[in-house]
Amino acid sequence: MEMQNRNQLGIKDVAKAANVAVATVDRVIHGRNGVSQKTKDKVLKVIKELNYQPNLMASNLSRKKNFVFGVLLPKVSQSTTSYWDLPVKGIYQAQKDLSQYSITLEMFRFDSENERDIRKQILKVINSSIDGLILTTKFVNEMDILIQDCNQKKRPFIFIDSNINKLDCLCSIHQPIYESAQLAAQLFNYSIKEGELLTLHLRNAMDTSGIATLKEKGLEDYYTEHNTPVKNKQLILRDFSKHKIKESLQQTLQQNPGIKGIFVVNSKIAPVAECVTEINRKDLILIGYDLLQEDYKWVDNGTIDFLICQKPERQGYDAIRKLFEHLVLKRDVESEILIQLDIVTKYNYKYYSSFSE
16 A cells, blocks of 8 residues: 555545454544454554544544543642642643643642542542543542542543552653652752751641652652761641741751751742741752742742742643543553653743743
8 A cells, every 4th residue: 555645544544454344443543342452453553554643523523522621639728839720720721722622621629628628529520420530649548439430430530740659540740759859959969068957848637748758768868879968857847827837947947056958848938938038047058849929039039049840730731631642532641751850040930931841
């Protein structure tokens, strides 16, 4: 068969090359039953060799198929900062870019400080008719029943932000957590050669501790590997009020005068920067995660030295794209996408985008 432009190829060409009926190719393309695995493999091989791109948009629209993607993520609150609005922004952008397809979003935002609300939203997801789901394992203890339900219904789901427990899913999109902490340790190492470092956990009761633990291990492993005489101290706060953060920091720093830097293991660094300024300790090296609107002031004036960014907006965008590729285009997708780690400082934050490749 002569090579044709892929835009000129039709389903009949694939059927002819694979020596099967057109109906068989149609079943394979749309993932329907009635085709043996051997025949399916043969058809998929021909599709790949011919670089055939089925017009699934027209096919799905002709069937009036509406794909509904669910999004189960925290609401923005005092305990979550504005972080979770960034992946949601990316999600809406992806839907806009796929506007020629019939894709609807159903949002299930929950209060991460309210166990009842988490369960309420999970129940809504279970009782919904969504085709696929985007969520985070950050509150994995409350999601076991949801994941079980998705598996039973063969409903694909994608994790963003983390997949700390390595749960089976269609795809997980996240930063390399351990390496991000090693990067933080390397940045600290340029300025702090000895003394103490404070690892600060601002964590509510529903947060899984696995992510913070892995980051702490990455930090300590770096210092061990490089024989750096820096001791790491840990402080966990569950009260995120400014008064409590300031009081706890002041007490800890007074009791440990050797502390020269603070590592905030999540995106809640802005209130820490504010308190550090008020207690007149801007000499401390301050490193945290993700550039949020509330961080701009503290990055600009140098209170925050470095932010390690994981492109949350891009994660949300890619999650929609991967559900689209899997459900609409019937393509295989990567089981894991690791997001590159970006370093943001006062000298480049104005030009940084959490969406770009």
